[in-house]
Amino acid sequence: MDQRLGNAWRMTVNERKFVETALSSGLRVDGRDLFDYRKLGIKFGSEDGSAEVHLGQTRVLAFVTSQLVQPYRDRPNEGMLSVFTEFSPMADPSFEPGRPGDSAIELGRVIDRGLRESRAIDMESLCILSGKLVWAIRIDLHIIDNGGNLIDAANIAALAGLLASRRPECSLGGENGQDVIIHPPEVREPLPLIVHHLPIAVTFAIFDDESTVVIDPTYLEEEVMGGRITATLNTNGEVCAIQKAGGMAIPQNVIMHCLRMAATKAGDMTSKIKEAVDAYNRERTLRKIKRHPLPGSVGIRANIEKKQKKSQPLSAGDDSSMIKETEGKVRSIGGNSHKDGSNNSIIGSSSSWDPYSKGVNTELLKLSLAFRESSNHLKPQEESQSGDDEHLSEAKADEVAKDMEEPSRTPNAARSGVQSNGERTLMDAVKPKHKREKKEITQM
Amino acid sequence: MAWGGSDPGCPLLRRLPDQTSGRRTTPAAGAPQFEGLMEIDRADGRTPNQLRPLSCSRGVLHRAHGSASWSQGNTQILAAAYGPKAGTKKNENPERASFEVIWKPKSGQIGKQEEEYEMILKRTIQSICVLTVNPNTTTSVIVQVVHDDGALLPCAINAACAALVDAGIPLKHLAVSICCSLVEPGIVMLDPTKLEEEKMKAFTYLVFPNSSHSVLNKGSAQSENNDETEQGLITSVTHGIMSVDDYLQCLERGRAATTKLSDFLRRNLQPQLPSNT
Numbered sequence: 001m002d003q004r005l006g007n008a009w010r011m012t013v014n015e016r017k018f019v020e021t022a023l024s025s026g027l028r029v030d031g032r033d034l035f036d037y038r039k040l041g042i043k044f045g046s047e048d049g050s051a052e053v054h055l056g057q058t059r060v061l062a063f064v065t066s067q068l069v070q071p072y073r074d075r076p077n078e079g080m081l082s083v084f085t086e087f088s089p090m091a092d093p094s095f096e097p098g099r100p101g102d103s104a105i106e107l108g109r110v111i112d113r114g115l116r117e118s119r120a121i122d123m124e125s126l127c128i129l130s131g132k133l134v135w136a137i138r139i140d141l142h143i144i145d146n147g148g149n150l151i152d153a154a155n156i157a158a159l160a161g162l163l164a165s166r167r168p169e170c171s172l173g174g175e176n177g178q179d180v181i182i183h184p185p186e187v188r189e190p191l192p193l194i195v196h197h198l199p200i201a202v203t204f205a206i207f208d209d210e211s212t213v214v215i216d217p218t219y220l221e222e223e224v225m226g227g228r229i230t231a232t233l234n235t236n237g238e239v240c241a242i243q244k245a246g247g248m249a250i251p252q253n254v255i256m257h258c259l260r261m262a263a264t265k266a267g268d269m270t271s272k273i274k275e276a277v278d279a280y281n282r283e284r285t286l287r288k289i290k291r292h293p294l295p296g297s298v299g300i301r302a303n304i305e306k307k308q309k310k311s312q313p314l315s316a317g318d319d320s321s322m323i324k325e326t327e328g329k330v331r332s333i334g335g336n337s338h339k340d341g342s343n344n345s346i347i348g349s350s351s352s353w354d355p356y357s358k359g360v361n362t363e364l365l366k367l368s369l370a371f372r373e374s375s376n377h378l379k380p381q382e383e384s385q386s387g388d389d390e391h392l393s394e395a396k397a398d399e400v401a402k403d404m405e406e407p408s409r410t411p412n413a414a415r416s417g418v419q420s421n422g423e424r425t426l427m428d429a430v431k432p433k434h435k436r437e438k439k440e441i442t443q444m
Numbered sequence: 445m446a447w448g449g450s451d452p453g454c455p456l457l458r459r460l461p462d463q464t465s466g467r468r469t470t471p472a473a474g475a476p477q478f479e480g481l482m483e484i485d486r487a488d489g490r491t492p493n494q495l496r497p498l499s500c501s502r503g504v505l506h507r508a509h510g511s512a513s514w515s516q517g518n519t520q521i522l523a524a525a526y527g528p529k530a531g532t533k534k535n536e537n538p539e540r541a542s543f544e545v546i547w548k549p550k551s552g553q554i555g556k557q558e559e560e561y562e563m564i565l566k567r568t569i570q571s572i573c574v575l576t577v578n579p580n581t582t583t584s585v586i587v588q589v590v591h592d593d594g595a596l597l598p599c600a601i602n603a604a605c606a607a608l609v610d611a612g613i614p615l616k617h618l619a620v621s622i623c624c625s626l627v628e629p630g631i632v633m634l635d636p637t638k639l640e641e642e643k644m645k646a647f648t649y650l651v652f653p654n655s656s657h658s659v660l661n662k663g664s665a666q667s668e669n670n671d672e673t674e675q676g677l678i679t680s681v682t683h684g685i686m687s688v689d690d691y692l693q694c695l696e697r698g699r700a701a702t703t704k705l706s707d708f709l710r711r712n713l714q715p716q717l718p719s720n721t
């Protein structure tokens with residue numbers, strides 16, 4: 001409709017001349033060097049697999065979701081990957097709603113090629129039943145703000161979304177092993193995708209005097225440029241894809257120079273993405289530890305930390321799973337104590353991981369209560385030192401149950417006792433043997 | 445008026461703590477008599493009249509003329525407005541400004557639900573904007589769902605209103621929107637999350653004009669003014685069955701809650717003055 005033309009932004013002759021003249025003397029409008037990226041910011045949403053990337057003024061949202069589908073007939077063992085791009089009309093006045101235009105399709109294809117052909121994602125791990133059920137990963141990219149260089153920003157967003165995404169764990173069951181049971185996130189921790197390497201797209205804009213090449217053009221520079229070349233590389237220096245669709249002709253030496261430049265930039269970008277994803281994963285595991293707002297909850301928290309630290313010297317390689325086990329135990333016991341009548345309210349309803357059914361836990365509680373009454377603290381703690389995982393988690397459950405019973409009965413004394421335990425956590429982590437004796441003393 | 449019997453099947457309702465023992469007991473099956481009110485136990489610890497934490501930021505996008513990001517708890521919506529462009533569509537009145545709303549869901553399939561949301565948003569915006577200032581123009585409002593955790597349409601209306609303010613589109617008053625849900629006949633809960641919404645018997649999205657602060661005639665005259673201007677309900681969308689009394693109760697609760705929302709909006713949208721002047 002003609003109304004759209006009225007709203008389209010057109011560059012003035014003065015702006016164009018300004019950008020061209022500045023570039024011919026090696027200056028960029030925003031003051032960057034010719035081969036500098038703009039400031040990169042990666043944020044993750046509350047849902048698994050959602051990421052938002054700011055590259056200067058450009059903003060892209062990525063949502064990565066997974067679904068169970070039938071595989072292609074010629075690839076019965078591989079999962080599927082699809083990339084959908086949406087150029088939202090809020091990004092640019094010239095973007096129209098409805099069917100994606102040429103540049104949207106090109107962007108989607110470049111990102112797809114970088115991921116699929118270079119085998120960045122392990123497709124075979126997505127297979128559940130060969131020939132019948134596989135995971136199909138869907139990446140939705142929404143361009144929110146067009147500040148230039150959409151391909152690079154969207155690529156980073158897709159990678160961040162893939163690294164942050166989780167899919168529910170499945171197991172085969174049933175009579176002949178053909179039924180697929182999908183475990184909800186409360187029962188089993190969802191799994192991340194296996195990503196072998198990160199293909200980073202680096203876009204170069206070429207200008208009319210053939211020797212000026214800049215990285216990461218802004219939308220002003222994109223209006224002025226003569227051509228564009230995008231190279232997708234990973235940190236190993238492998239070229240995953242190169243896209244140069246028309247535009248100005250570039251001499252060979254310029255292309256080689258660009259590829260060398262792209263290799264260094266890919267390394268930088270990969271480390272930035274990995275840092276952001278690691279920080280997000282750490283924050284995510286911390287979020288899973290439920291903090292109960294009890295009056296004696298200070299003691300319980302101290303116990304949780306102590307248990308985590310205790311788990312570290314005992315099983316170094318299996319750190320995160322131990323922490324999750326303790327989380328599961330604490331949460332399930334928190335649930336039981338709700339029924340028992342201590343006043344607490346469990347905040348939040350998102351994932352809790354409980355490897356054992358609730359029935360087992362109440363029995364453990366009864367056992368622990370029986371132990372308490374017989375005033376024999378040493379037995380479960382001795383078991384815990386045996387190094388057997390199951391005993392360890394049971395013992396931890398006993399200890400936690402005991403400690404939770406304590407606050408409800410004698411809040412003040414227990415709090416002080418347990419808090420003094422908390423004060424000793426760091427030393428306890430270093431010397432596990434002595435901890436047993438100290439615990440004995442404080443619990444008396 | 446006696447409350448209905450306790451419903452052990454409903455997970456949200458439970459009795460208040462027994463004063464003597466200090467312990468909370470779940471309603472025993474088939475226990476009809478009890479003292480005290482039924483209290484609603486929400487998963488995140490809110491009272492039935494408590495809203496989720498609100499946050500609003502304006503001017504988040506660079507190319508759009510006006511933009512706002514609004515979040516209520518985990519529901520987050522990004523709205524952008526592009527100022528008046530020349531021309532209107534064929535079936536729009538050229539003597540007035542017209543609006544175009546584009547709703548972008550999170551995963552890209554645009555269906556009937558999205559078109560319904562677009563229509564509701566468009567009509568709501570048309571009633572809050574001054575349509576005669578810029579005749580024969582089209583203003584676009586684009587709404588992007590970032591995360592959906594219940595009360596999606598109210599969040600979107602609030603975000604769109606903030607985006608319009610950011611773009612400088614002339615408005616008569618702001619629109620403040622809230623979701624009221626019916627747990628059981630007679631019990632109204634505000635601002636449910638997605639899980640709570642699915643368990644509700646009915647819920648309704650309500651849009652009110654924001655409460656006005658009048659500079660003249662404080663006191664009784666102002667309350668009269670408020671009665672007149674705040675009577676108006678701009679939009680109401682209901683899902684599920686509710687009795688007329690329940691609906692009116694929802695309206696009252698909703699209107700009461702909008703004063704809080706209006707204050708928040710007003711504080712947020714007022715231009716920040718530099719602190720050293």
